[in-house]
Amino acid sequence: MRAIWTGAITFGLVNVPVKVYSATEDHDISLHQVHDADGGRIRYQRRCEICGKIVDFEHIDKAYDDGERTVVLTSDDLSSIPVEKSREIDVVEFVPSDQLDPIMFDRSYFLEPQTNAAKAYTLLRRTLEKTDRTAIVHFALRQKTRLGALRVRGDVLMLQSLLWDDEVREASFPALDERVRISSRELEMSESLVESFASDFEPDRFSDDYQEQLRELIDAKLDKGEALDTDETFGEGDEDSGGEVLDLMEALRRSVERNRSGGSSSAPAAKPAAKKSTAKRSTAKKSTAKKPAADKSAAKKSTAATKAAKKSPAKKSPAKKSAAKKPAAKKPSTTKSAATKPAAVRQEKKSA
Template sequence: MRSIWSGAISFGLVVIPVKLYSATEQRDIAFRQVHREDAGRIRFRRFCTVDEEEVPYSDIAKGYELPTGDMVVLTDDDLAELPLVTAHRIEVLNFAPGDQVEPIMANKSYYLEPEEAGTRAYVLFRDALERSGKVAVAKVALRQREALAALRVREGVITLETLLWPDEVRKPDFAFLDEDIEVRPQELKMAASLIDTMTEDFEPDQYHDDYREALEALIQAKIEGNDVVRPDGIAPPPRAQLADLAETLRASVAAVKAERGKADGSGKADRSGKADRSSARRSTTPAKAETGDATRTRGTSRTRAKSETPAPSRRKKTA
């Protein structure tokens, strides 16, 4: 894992230097937006509506629009000068029973790893927090946004769970809440009985993303049926990249032996090397011609070999 933030836990007068890592990731299948007719990739440009020109990313700033349509422009320098105490500090405010932090307030989870100099203080805080059965309520600033957070212990590691602010959680406003709906005792008893019957320990590993698995199967079926489009201008991958592992290992062994033969300086090795080079020249000539023909092919073409198209990749999103 790669840390995305470094700072310190501020716990009273105790300061514990830590690194922060994303604790979760989304395993989505990676798609690109393409033109349906020829599979060409769709690209979006940053276009200014005033001067009608494309704008480089370095010239883009943040703008707050007023009711009049006027803009308040904020640059990176403006934001960097904001007096944010929690920019590099996880400031513990108080402790509270864990069940008082409602699940609906949960936003994103992170792992906290101690810096070497703060390991002992980290372990002390972790053990005390776990023994208390409480969560530490804190504030932290990530990506120019201050968030409320809850510190807990999971599998020996302190986790930081960013929380939504109270005004970010919507109030349920549904008509049935104001209606007097009668539920008969027998119905309630039967519903409770059904819940008891279906109750079991939560084992997340037994659940699967059926939609993602079906999507992967669909993509694989198209690959195996050669229903794959190669956009114009995209050359087929070199055959050297498509060799199987055994062939790659055999080629590596042959290369090492040839190198050792040169080092020996024997006449036999020299003659063998010339023969190998001559054979190599004969064997590579057709491959070059084949690659050239593939490069010169214009228009959209269908792939002919199953091995030329990789299996669907999964996109990992972290924050």
């Protein structure tokens, strides 16, 4: 773990230097929004409602709106307020531990003793255990003054930030004001039902089924080879910005989008190439198939060389036709010329 804050527990003349660590973490898998058409990342923009321009952080101020009027607070206005930068966890009082309502607990932090503070740290922990009391403290974290409870958890001192009194709502429901009659028999049956479920609380017996099933879904899609290149869709990111979980989620999103589009990302690009290759093969076969015909014609020419010398030159035209069989367009021209001669003869007869 990494310390987020360093300071000291102080009460009276006692000073215990400590390091503060976050005691809890979120185990939810991080998901992002993407375009269902192409899997592109959806990003939010800070756009002004008046001019319509995208505004950078350096030009953004804060404001308070009471419903009728708006008060703008600039960075200079906020800097005029004294910022709480104390590094002390100041003990205000020691109260019985059972007087703290769990609804007031907010964030939890572990406290580690710094160098040469182990004895004072252990003395304070054992004193709280023996007296069964919790220390109510004031401390500053992230430039805000906070109320906290300093108590013992195992061998560690724990600091828990508390909600202020006006942050806890009052429960006022009209249904609770109605008088309800419960018989002794109903109460006994209810108590027996509670006893049937009675057990000691063991946190490790419980797990987040949804997150586990989500992880199984991700792993199953990765095993099927549905993961795509993250940089192709989202661009190259920072080395420290993602982590393994982020890469897996981006791969999942890409695979989902590819399935929705019917594999349009890679399959259609491969099919035209395959057609071209087959076309080339077919043309190659045609060219190779014509070679034997050319060899036969050459062989015929060589064997009939003596005959061709004796015969008339008019018989050489069929050889030329056989060698020039490719231009099929000459046939219609010959037919047209043959068809025009009878028409000319007819005109001469009519004139005669």
